[in-house]
Amino acid sequence: MSDIEHEWKTNPRWRGITRPYKAETVEGLKPSIDIEYSFSKKGAGRFWKQLQEQPFIRAMGALTGGQAVEMARGGLEAIYLSGWQVAGDANESGHTYPDQSFYPCDSVPKLVKRINNAFMRADLVEKTDGNGGDTDWYLPIIADGEAGFGGSLHTFELTKHMIEAGAAAIHLEDQLATEKKCGHLGGKVLIPATQFIHKLVAARLAADVVNVPLIIMARTDAGSARLISQDCDEIDRPFLTGERSPEGYFKTRGGLEAAIVRAKAYAPYVELIWFETSTPDFEEARVFAEEVRKDFPHIKFGYNCSPSFNWAAHLSDDEVAKFQETLAEWGYAFQFITSGGWHIVRYNSFKMARKYRETGMSAFVGLQKSEFSAVSEGYTAVKQQRENGTGYFDAVLECVTGGTASTMALGESTEAEQFS
Template identity: 30%
Template sequence: MSSSSTPPSFVPKPLEAGQDPPSYISSATKDLTSFFTSPRFERLQRPYSPLSVLSARGSVPQTVAHTTHSATLLWEILNRNFAAGKATLTMGAIDPVQQSQMIREGLEVVYVSGWATSSTFVRDGAEVGPDLGDYPYTSVPAQVERMRKAQAVQDRREWDEVIAAHEEGKVKNDFKSYIRPIIADGDHGHGGLGSVMKLTKLFAEAGASAVHFEDQLHGGKKCGHQAGKVLVATSTHISRLIAARFQWDVMSCPAILIARTDSESAKLIDSDVDPADHEFILGVVPPTNDPEFRPLAETLLSAERSGASGAQIDKLEREWTEKFPLLTLDRAIADALTAAGWSAEKIEREYTAKTRDMSNPSKHLYATQTLGIDVKWDSLAPRTREGYFHFQGGLSAAIKRANAFAKYADLLWVETKTPDVQVARQISTGVRGPNGEKKMMVYNLSPSFDWTKHGFTTESLKSFTTELGQLGFVLQLISLAGLHLSAASSCEFVRSYLTSGMEAYVRLVQKKEKELGTDVLTHQRWSGARVVDRVLGAVASGNSGVSAMGEGSTEASFHEK
C-alpha cells in the first residue's frame, strides 16, 4: 500500500528578519500542502486548509524531532507487519525497568496505559485510583517523557560501549538501539477540543509516536471493561480526532492517530444531536391509558427528594424499564407494521431499505405520511437523571462508528467485551477506509478478561495473536501486563522472603536473572554508571578515585570466574 511511504522530510523554516511576509506565506503554504498530500496521509481527510495551520503555527514554528523520528519508525513497523499479516505485539510498561527488558528481548514498540498511569503514576499530588479519566491530564504525557528519557539512557549506555571499543582499536557490531516508538493512551481527551489539543501537544513534546482517543464522555468515562460507559455523539469524537491532527500539523509532526470506540458494550450516550447515532438510541412507547406515566428521570428525582435510599432508587429504575421496555424507533415501527399485518420481507423492502440513512424524525415522518403508521415513540422519557439517552451498543454500532472515524485516524480500535476470533473477523470484515481499503486495526489483549473462561486451549491461546494479525489487527497490546507482572513477581518473592530470608532472593531473583542473562543483574552498569564515569573522565582529570565503576565496585564480582 502506498501509504506505507514515510512522510517527506519536513522541517518548517521560520520567518527570517527582513523577509517579505507574503512570499514566506506562499512558500510555507506550498510546503504544508506537500506534507498534507504525501503518501503518508493520502487516505486521511483534513477539513481545514494549510493556511489555517500556518496561522496557528507562529512565525517561528515549533518542531519535535525526536517524536518525528520515532513516529516515522512506528509507521514503517506497522506497515511492514500489516503487509505481511503479522502482529506488532507490545504490553503496557509501568516503569523503565520493564521497558528496557521489553526492548532488549525484542518488542518493537512500547505502550503506556492510562489505567496503569491512573493507578500507579499520577501527577500534581493527585491520588492513584481506577481509570475514570479523572486523573491530572499531564500524567500520561509525564509517564511517556519518563520512558523516552529512560530509553535515551539505555541507548547512550549501549553506544558508549561501541565508542569504548573503537578507542581500543576493536569493533563492536552488536549495538542495539533502545530508541523505540511509544504508544500512549489519550483517554477521551480530558475535556473539550481545547483540552484535546493541549494534551496532544504535550504528547508530541513528551515523545509519544502514537496516541489513541476513545469516544467516551469526559466526566462519564469508564475503563473499557467497566459498566456504565457514556458515549459522545459520533460527530463529537470526529471533532476530537480533527483537533488532534490539527495540533500535530501545527508542530509538523507525523504522529500516528488511533481512534477507539467503546460502543460495543456501551449503554448510554450523552446526546442525540448526530443522526448517525439515531438507529441505536433507545426510547419507549408510552402507554395511552396510563395517566400516571412519568419519565424515568422525573420518577427517580421525585423518589430521591422524598428520601428514598440508593437501593430503593435502583429498584425503581429496574421496575420502570421492565414496565416500559426500551426499543429503537426502527423496532417500534417494525412492531407496528407487523401488528398491521406486514410480513418481515415487506417491512425490509418498504421501510428498512428506504429509511436506512434517515434521522429518527425523518423515519417517523416517513412512517406516518407514507406508510400510515403513527408510532408514539419517545427517547426523552427514559433518559437518565443526568440527561443521558439510552443506547443499544453492539457490533453494529461499533463497526458503524469505526467506519465514521476511518477518514480521520491512522488506526482503528474497537474495544470488545470478550476475546473472540469470530468477533474480530466481523470487525475486520466490516471496517473499511473511505475508499473501501482495509484499515490497520488495534486489539486489546486485556487482562480484564479471565482468559481461562473463554474456551481457549493451550494451542488456541498460542495462535490467537497470529490469527488476529492475519485479520489486520496489526497492533496488539496487553494493556496492563506490566501492572500484573509486577504484582505476580512481587507477591511470589515476598511470600517466600518472609519464611526463607535471603535464600528466597537468591533463588527467585538473582539466580533467575543469571539464568535469563538479564542486564539488570548488574544494575549499576544498567543504570549508565559507566557512561557517567567516561563523561566525567572526559571533562575532569584525576577523577579515577571517585569512579562509580572503578576499583571497589561490587559489580566486579559478577564477572569473576
C-alpha cells in the first residue's frame, strides 16, 4: 500500500470522502520535486480543526489585505473571499462588474495572496515590536471558485492556483460557467449534477496532486434556478418540465427538494454543502439539513448570511440575534456574510465624506478620536506608519548598517512623537 493510499484509508480527516481515482494516478500526476504550500496547508488544517471543535465559524468577505487584518484583530476566525466582492471592486481588470464571472480568473487567487501577505506583515510588525506570538494572524481563507471558470480542467487548474496563493478552502457552484449569476439574481442555468461532480473531483484531484488537505464546499443553486443546460442526467430528470427556453436550455422546477437531491449527490465528494437560499428561512434551513443528514450524518453545511436579504423584512430582532446559533444546531458550521466588506467600505466611506463636506476637519478628528478610543480594545491602525511595517524595515536597515544609519524612518517620525 502506498503512502497516499494509507493516508486516505487511515486518517480520520478523510472519513466520508470519495475519490473515484487511485493513489498511483495521483503519484503519476505529481511533479518530481515536492513543493510546500505552507499558507494553504496551515489554513486548511486550522479550518478543519475549527469545523470539528467549534459549533460554528463566523466570517465576512474581505476586500483588501488591510481589511482582513482588522477582521482578524477584531476576533473573527476565518476570512471569506467573495467572488461577488472581487467582481464588484477587487478584480485584476480594474473594472466594477456584477457577480457574473466577468472578471479575470486569476483575480481571486491574487487577492488570496494579497491577504496572506497582509497577515504576514502584521505578524512581522508584532515581532518587531517584541509582541510576536501573541496573535496567530494566518486565518483560513475560504475562496470563491465560482463555477470553475469553465469545465473540469479549468477547475483543476483554478484549484491549484488557489492553493499556490494560500487558500484553505474553495467552494464551487453548480451553475453553467458561461451563464453564471449571483445566487440572488435571476436567469441562473444549472449544469447536470454528474457534470458538477466531475468538477468537485477535479478540485480534489488538484489538491491531492500538490499534497494539500484543501477543504471543498459544494454550492447548489437548484433552489431558485429554473433552467438547466442539458437533460441527460438521471439525477435531474424528475425536476424537468419538458419545456425549453428561447436559448435552448431545459426548464426545471427547482426548489427545496431539488436542492436536497443535488446535495446528497455531492456530499460524498466534499466536506461542506452550501444551499443558496432566497430568504433567511429557519424552516427551510432545518429541513434541508435534516434530509441531507439522513444519508450523510457527518456532513457539515455552509450558510450565506447574505446582504441581499432584507433581514428585517423576514425576521424579528430576536430571531436575527439567535439566527446563527440556531443554524449551528442543525450543522451549519460555516456562516459568512459574503459581501460584508463591500458594505463596510461603501457605507462608512459615504458617511465620512458627508461629515467631512459638512464639518471639515472636525469630521476626521472625530474619526481619529474614535480610533484612539478603540486602542484599549486592541485596535492599532491609529499608528499607520507602524502598521504598514516601517519599524520592520528600520530593523532591516539597522542590521545592514550595524546600527549606524541616520536614515531610519520611524524613530523621528511625527507618529513616534505624537502617538506614543
